[in-house]
Amino acid sequence: MNLAEHGKTVRVHYIGTLDTGRIFDSTEGGDPYEFTIGNGQVFPALEQAVIGMAAGEVKNILVPAEEAFGGWRKENILTLERGRFPRDRELRVGQKLSIGFAGGQALVMMVVDAGEDMVTLDGNHPLAGHDLTFALKLEGVK
Structure with a gap:
């Protein structure tokens, strides 16, 4: 079984929501998002959540504001x-x-x-101060 691990490129579909349930971003209806684990392309918490997943696996994760876009300042x-x-x-x-x-x-x-x-x-990021929830589906690992 090909599992997601450091250095591998993964493709994930996701729906990102706020505490209110509002969707702030999604790949639904489009191509999966592709990134290489360890290259800093996504939040470290998101990378860690994907490690060990196999294609077809789904997972929900919460990324606290401080680990996402930081607090509102x-x-x-x-x-x-x-x-x-x-x-x-x-x-x-x-x-x-x-x-x-x-x-x-x-x-x-x-x-x-x-x-x-x-x-x-x-100058704050629009999502600063928000905890982010991601519903993930790992589509593939290269």
Whole structure:
């Protein structure tokens, strides 16, 4: 029997849900997700859950927020004067912007408030602070 182990490439179908039951991602209706165990392509907890599984096996796992996208952090909120953006640039709540910082670093941030005088941006990952549940089905091991 060909089991998933470190260094092997696996194909999994999954449905990812939040505590509310809301689906945040799924391969349902599409191709399985393929990754190599140990290459850091997925959360370590997900890699560990797949190790030892055989093709056709199913498993549900919970990945705590701190082992997924981390906790929601207030320091990732940035409020700037509207004048720091081009005058003709429309800013809408929910819009994603790439913001450049000193040293050449850029971060994608989401507009959470766009007033006439101030704009508030959130640099947290949209799933930060959420525990994630994955329903997995291992489709194959190479």
